[in-house]
Amino acid sequence: MTAIAGSQIPATMLLDAAVIDAPDAFYRRLVNEAPVWQVPGTTIVAVSSFAAVAEAVSRTEDFSSNLRALLYRGPLGTPELLPFDVGIQALATADPPTHTAHRRTVFPELVARRMATLKPDVEALARAHLARALAKPSFEVMAELANAIPIRVVSGLIGFMAADPDRLLAAAFDSTDMIAATLPLEEVHAAMARTAEVMGWITDQLQHAAECGGDGILGAMGAAVADGGLELGHALAILHTLLSAGGESTTSLIGNAIHMLALDPDLQARLRARPELVDPFIEEALRLESPFRHHLRHAPHATELCGVAIPAGATLLLLWAAANRDPTEYERPDEVVLDRPTPKHHLAFGRGIHFCVGAPLARLEAQVVLGELLARTEHFALDPDRAPERVSSLMVRRFRTLHLLATAR
Numbered sequence: 056m057t058a059i060a061g062s063q064i065p066a067t068m069l070l071d072a073a074v075i076d077a078p079d080a081f082y083r084r085l086v087n088e089a090p091v092w093q094v095p096g097t098t099i100v101a102v103s104s105f106a107a108v109a110e111a112v113s114r115t116e117d118f119s120s121n122l123r124a125l126l127y128r129g130p131l132g133t134p135e136l137l138p139f140d141v142g143i144q145a146l147a148t149a150d151p152p153t154h155t156a157h158r159r160t161v162f163p164e165l166v167a168r169r170m171a172t173l174k175p176d177v178e179a180l181a182r183a184h185l186a187r188a189l190a191k192p193s194f195e196v197m198a199e200l201a202n203a204i205p206i207r208v209v210s211g212l213i214g215f216m217a218a219d220p221d222r223l224l225a226a227a228f229d230s231t232d233m234i235a236a237t238l239p240l241e242e243v244h245a246a247m248a249r250t251a252e253v254m255g256w257i258t259d260q261l262q263h264a265a266e267c268g269g270d271g272i273l274g275a276m277g278a279a280v281a282d283g284g285l286e287l288g289h290a291l292a293i294l295h296t297l298l299s300a301g302g303e304s305t306t307s308l309i310g311n312a313i314h315m316l317a318l319d320p321d322l323q324a325r326l327r328a329r330p331e332l333v334d335p336f337i338e339e340a341l342r343l344e345s346p347f348r349h350h351l352r353h354a355p356h357a358t359e360l361c362g363v364a365i366p367a368g369a370t371l372l373l374l375w376a377a378a379n380r381d382p383t384e385y386e387r388p389d390e391v392v393l394d395r396p397t398p399k400h401h402l403a404f405g406r407g408i409h410f411c412v413g414a415p416l417a418r419l420e421a422q423v424v425l426g427e428l429l430a431r432t433e434h435f436a437l438d439p440d441r442a443p444e445r446v447s448s449l450m451v452r453r454f455r456t457l458h459l460l461a462t463a464r
Contacts, residue, residue: 063088064084064085064088064089064092064095065095066094066095066096066097066133066134067131067132067133068081069094069101069133069134069236069449070128070132070133070134070236070237070449071132072447075237075447075448075449076445076447078348078376078377079380079389082103082374082376082377082380083377083380083382085101085103085104085374085377086103086104086377086378086380086381086382089101089103090102090103090104090106090107090361091103091104091107091360091361091362091363091365093363093369094133094134096133097133097134097135097136098136098366098368098369098370099126099134099136099369099370099371099372100354100360100363100365100369100370100371100372101349101371101372101374102360102371102372102373102374103374103377103378103381104361104377104378104381104383105378105379105381105383105384105402106361106381106383106384107360107361107378108373108374108375108378108402108406109378109402109406110360110361111352111360111371111373112373112405112406112407112408112409113407114358115150115151115407115408117354117355117356117358117360117365118352118353118354118358118360118371119150119352119353119354119355120144120147120148120149120150120154120350120351120352120353120409121140121144121148121149121150121353122139122140122144122148122351122353123138123139123140123353123370124136124137124138124139124351124353124370125137125139125233125234125243126234126235126236126351126370126449127236127238127239127240127242127243128236128237128238128239130239134236134449135240136370137240137243142288143288143289143291143292144292145157145288145289145290145292145293145296146158146161146292146293146296146297146412147296147300147350147409148292148296151408153289154408154409155408156285157285157289157293158408158412160275160276160279160284160285160293161272161275161293161297161412173208173212173416173419174419174423176208176211177204177208177419177420177423177424178423178427180204180207180208181200181204181423181424181427182427184199184200184203184204185200185427185428185431187199188200188461189431189432189461189463190463192460192461193438193441193458193459193460193461194458194459194461195456195457195458195459196309196310196313196314196454196457196458196459197306197310197454197455197456197457198456200309200313200424200428201306201307201309201310201313201424201454201457202224202306203220204305204309204420204424205301205302205305205306205309205417205420206220206223206224206227206301206302206306207220208301208305208416208420209297209298209301209302209305209413209416210223210298211271212271212272212301212416213271213272213273213294213297213298213301214264214269214270214271214272214273214274215260215273216260216263216269222253223253223298223302224302224306225249226249226250226253226295226298226299226302227298227299227300227301227302227303227306228302228303229246229249229250229253230246230250230295230299230303231299231303231448231450231451232246232448233246233247233250234351234450235446235447235448235449235450235451236448236449236450237447237448237449250295253295254291254295257291257294257295257298258287258291260273260294261273261276261277261280261287261290261291261294262277263277264276264277264278265277265278265280265281266281272294272297273294276290276293276294277290297412297413300411300413301413301416301417303346303347303451303453304346304347304404304411304413304417305346305413305416305417305420305421306346306453307344307346307347307451307452307453307454308337308340308341308346308417308420308421309420309421309424309425310453310454310457311340311344311346311452311453311454312336312337312340312344312421312425313425313428313435313457313459314344314437314443314454314457315340315343315344315391316425316429316435317435317436317437317459318437319391320434320436322336322391323429323434323435324434325393326425326429327429327430330426330429330430332393333422333425333426333429334398334418334422335393335394335395335398336391336393336425337418337421337422337425338395338398338399338401339391339392339393339395339398340391340421341379341401341403341404342379342380342385342401342403343379343380343389343391344376344452345375345376345379345401345402345403345452346403346417346451346452346453347375347403347405347450347451347452348374348375348376348448348449348450348451348452349372349373349374349375349376349449349450350372350373350375350405350409351370351371351372351373352370352371352373353368353369353370353371354366354367354368354369354370354371355367355368372449375402375403375405376452378402379401379402379403404417430464431463431464432461432462432463432464433462433463433464434461434462435459435460435461435462436459436460437457437458437459437460438458438459438460439460440458441456441458443456443457443458444456444457
């Protein structure tokens with residue numbers, strides 16, 4: 056059993072600014088040289104190959120989803136851990152059997168009862184926002200579309216009352232900033248403080264739903280709290296997780312997909328001519344530019360993974376984005392291939408018991424926004440005078456700004 060794999064890879068590479076911005080070469084190096092890599096000088100273990108990630112998610116007793124630490128950039132540019140255990144593990148951070156109970160509470164409302172009714176609302180939002188954006192020769196994709204639409208959809212799905220979309224989106228981004236690993240410790244603490252303020256607002260919403268009833272997921276959570284089937288703290292954590300994931304993941308997906316199309320006019324033309332190819336393109340966008348680059352796991356006891364020793368208390372980074380380009384799993388792993396035999400065979404929404412409950416919603420929103428954008432434009436391209444800017448994060452792959460030049464039909 057290997058004690059440390061990839062010891063020749065410097066710890067600073069994980070958070071190097073150039074690697075964060077363009078990580079593919081580093082990910083390939085990890086997959087080839089150290090698919091299970093203990094970052095030198097730390098108890099952080101990066102898991103990068105498809106096989107290693109798939110094995111880790113299947114071993115829930117060895118690799119817990121409980122969130123025990125946040126990541127931040129230390130003064131030497133290496134990742135460091137801030138112990139973080141608020142005593143409540145819910146949905147995404149819960150292990151069985153708690154996770155099973157939480158998922159059962161959320162899943163019927165999120166999928167079975169609501170998905171069939173959501174498409175007209177998403178279409179109306181997309182058309183309204185696109186009409187405003189395309190009235191100008193140049194527009195900023197994130198502010199006009201990718202940020203604006205998903206947070207309104209997920210807020211309505213949850214059933215929040217009198218919600219401020221901008222405030223909720225900022226809260227979603229704060230949640231991922233807390234584990235972005237690229238922020239210094241003081242900025243992580245600032246994000247935590249802002250999150251606490253939003254949690255107070257969510258608490259008021261949940262308590263009102265528990266006392267008076269409500270719509271959507273909020274109503275289901277309130278009823279479960281009122282009848283004693285769900286603890287208040289767990290319900291709050293679930294709502295915050297759904298808000299954060301629903302706002303962040305679809306925002307990133309839409310921005311990444313539009314960027315890919317803006318760089319490839321032939322692919323744009325192909326999708327306009329054959330709209331049925333939008334769906335497999337979305338799966339390739341998810342695979343190639345995974346909205347969440349990784350999720351965390353915790354090793355409650357010493358174990359091993361793919362022959363590499365994992366110390367007790369280690370924090371694992373399951374690098375979905377690296378595994379999604381593993382050449383042993385995918386032919387032409389760095390290319391958009393629209394006729395893959397199993398287009399959804401990727402890890403962008405996780406794998407195993409924690410497969411994202413909101414995946415159908417993210418796919419629906421991306422399908423509608425991309426379909427409407429392609430149908431309402433002759434072509435679009437990046438604005439040469441305003442280069443795209445990405446968020447600096449090990450956790451998410453999201454644009455801060457993305458300016459387009461577009462010709463409307």
